[in-house]
């Protein structure tokens with residue numbers, strides 16, 4: 001196409017092809033079901049007619065003379081011996097037939113009514129398509145109920161529609177006569193639709209200019225060019241025709257048979273049968289998943305992929321090809337953790353760095369560097385893969401014998417596609433990309449081995465773990481894209497979540513354990529240890545004065561951490577380790593749970609999930625990012641987190657079964673308690689069976705006894721769990737992880753060491769299984785704790801077979817629920833994203849749609865960016881007071 | 892329960908559309924059958940101002956064009 005031909009697309013209008021248009025746009029009539037003759041040449045007038053265009057490089061198109069690739073392909077047409085219903089419009093045909101008179105073709109409403117509706121339609125047309133649609137719906141509904149035509153007085157019958165394309169008129173039925181359904185053949189339907197005048201067609205919802213009602217009954221069928229249905233040659237040398245070609249052959253066969261029968265004067269019933277067959281083939285040609293029509297299949301039993309199937313669904317043209325394109329300059333690999341790289345970084349395997357390239361323009365400033373890279377070529381890392389000459393010719397360095405030669409040739413105007421190097425910015429992504437930070441900018445660190453490396457602190461926004469997860473990497477190919485990746489998408493610029501106003505990233509698992517261990521009161525570090533830790537955190541300042549000088553200088557862990565907290569930070573909060581203080585006892589808290597940072601100095605308290613954890617708003621980390629800036633936040637995470645890990649490495653961090661042991665005396669007491677409560681429950685059941693249980697208002701007796709049992713069991717589990725937790729080794733790493741929020745919960749621990757507790761299914765105790773009982777080992781009607789899924793064992797002791805079964809029931813239900821939930825919420829998410837994708841905040845602070853329509857006068861009513869708020873609060877007065885007074889306060 | 896609905900005068904409506912830089916068609920809509928529209932005796936094309944409580948801003952303002 002020449003440049004002068006370019007026009008701007010103002011809109012797209014969909015309509016029906018008229019028979020005239022079908023014939024006019026075609027270059028040949030197709031009437032032979034044969035595709036090739038004995039010599040393997042395309043049959044003229046067959047589906048492979050050379051005039052339809054060619055896909056074979058050796059041939060020229062008989063219509064336009066161009067070769068394959070240049071020839072756009074040309075349509076043909078089939079003249080149908082008898083008209084057939086367009087399957088996609090059958091519903092619309094039904095509505096229309098019902099609304100118009102069978103004799104005169106007018107809408108069965110009085111002239112006055114029609115005039116009023118036409119006036120209304122004129123007003124709505126173009127301005128409000130939804131209301132126009134609603135108006136035609138009312139017209140159709142009203143007119144369908146009329147039996148006698150107000151224009152010609154003809155009697156009309158109600159019209160029945162049977163999927164997929166059959167229409168009946170309900171004749172007779174007067175005076176007790178049985179009504180009979182009389183089939184309306186497509187020929188008759190077409191005649192009726194032809195009678196509708198243009199104004200009334202519009203009123204019935206047809207866009208008369210581009211979709212006359214009678215065009216919905218097909219008399220001609222377009223034959224798509226071969227380029228739309230190319231045959232593929234299998235490895236065996238056999239040709240395999242496209243599914244569309246197969247379907248068109250079926251249509252042509254049925255059409256030919258129909259022609260023979262008609263000309264030979266076959267009985268009507270025979271003609272009707274073939275006609276029906278033709279209709280069937282046309283239906284499945286359009287959509288092979290039409291309701292009411294059995295799907296057309298290959299000999300192998302595979303359903304044919306016809307027109308609708310090409311467009312529909314995930315792999316269809318829209319979702320598969322238009323909305324989801326494949327891209328160059330991208331890479332995918334398994335991810336693994338590397339806490340020693342920065343949160344802004346991504347580790348890229350050297351093999352990948354040698355394939356992905358960045359186009360760099362040669363200038364006076366970089367020419368020496370570029371020359372060197374080109375000379376090194378594609379195989380020596382850092383090198384280059386391509387050189388683009390000023391005339392646009394691309395040179396593939398893989399095939400250049402002497403790269404020195406082209407390297408020396410380099411000058412201004414050349415572009416060098418050089419290998420990916422440390423410091424380049426790339427986009428990193430993990431599916432499902434549910435929110436903005438599912439794609440972030442990372443700075444490349446080229447590393448050995450074959451996985452992408454990722455700092456574990458950035459796992460939360462990607463929802464990544466390292467059990468085999470894979471991630472994608474994209475290399476920006478221009479200065480603008482690179483700048484966007486650096487300034488907008490970079491990890492540190494996404495630390496704060498616009499969703500809940502807190503840090504998305506932060507300490508997880510071992511980071512938290514290490515931070516807790518290091519900041520405990522008991523930690524005193526030798527000079528050597530301090531040096532080791534500070535080295536891990538790349539600290540470059542002077543050593544602080546030791547907290548203890550005699551007998552030798554010792555430093556506290558808090559001192560070390562303080563070196564990494566920006567000076568401007570004043571912060572106080574309560575740590576998880578403050579248990580049962582009630583009102584906080586501040587510096588007297590037995591768990592050292594009062595965290596107090598004054599001017600960047602951690603004076604009191606231990607760090608845990610609450611102060612440095614990921615996705616925890618109003619934490620110390622949040623303060624640092626908000627008050628000292630994202631760069632300071634990133635630096636804290638890059639440096640202090642490494643210190644935490646280094647400390648836990650040096651300290652030794654391990655868990656064992658011993659962590660979860662509870663004294664035998666306690667265990668026996670708990671067992672006794674369990675037996676006691678089970679006895680109580682048995683008594684309650686006995687009372688229920690004697691009819692002595694009275695229900696509370698609004699409950700049945702059954703519900704009452706069930707609730708009683710459940711509450712007793714819940715209380716029992718809590719009681720046993722609490723006692724067990726109290727008697728566990730609180731110094732153990734397992735307990736420490738649960739307490740600090742590093743991993744696991746106290747509930748998990750008590751399930752291991754004391755009691756697993758009630759298993760549930762469908763929100764209650766387990767009742768299903770055999771009739772009247774869960775398993776045959778129980779009596780009929782057994783309501784006892786054990787009979788309905790109460791697991792009194794602990795994982796430490798092991799479960800009885802029956803308990804194990806109940807536990808598996810709950811486990812399976814959980815798996816099934818997650819599977820169902822993810823697919824349902826995924827689809828909802830898709831719909832919501834597409835519905836909301838073009839909403840944006842205008843410069844006046846209002847929220848607007850794609851065409852400037854007003855959604856909200858002020859974004860969020862207050863115009864506050866939640867990412868810059870404190871957990872949704874625009875101005876946190878308490879924080880400001882805290883910061884000014886520097887006294888440290890917790891609610 | 893029902894937030895405050897105020898019917899805007901012709902002048903107020905024009906002023907509002909000017910300030911927001913939108914046409915009537917760009918505003919959110921409210922049905923003529925809406926009880927508050929009936930109560931205010933608002934006609935098609937009129938603009939109704941909504942004043943309602945907001946968890947973020949205390950009070951928020953919205954506009955609806957009667958259709």
Ligand SMILES: [Mg+2]
Pocket residue numbers: 464465466467468469
């Ligand atoms: Mg995983």
Ligand SMILES: [Zn+2]
Pocket residue numbers: 052053054061062063064065066071072073074
């Ligand atoms: Zn051609």
Ligand SMILES: [Zn+2]
Pocket residue numbers: 101102103104105106149150151152153154
């Ligand atoms: Zn009539």
Ligand SMILES: [Zn+2]
Pocket residue numbers: 578579581584585586589590591593594
């Ligand atoms: Zn406390």
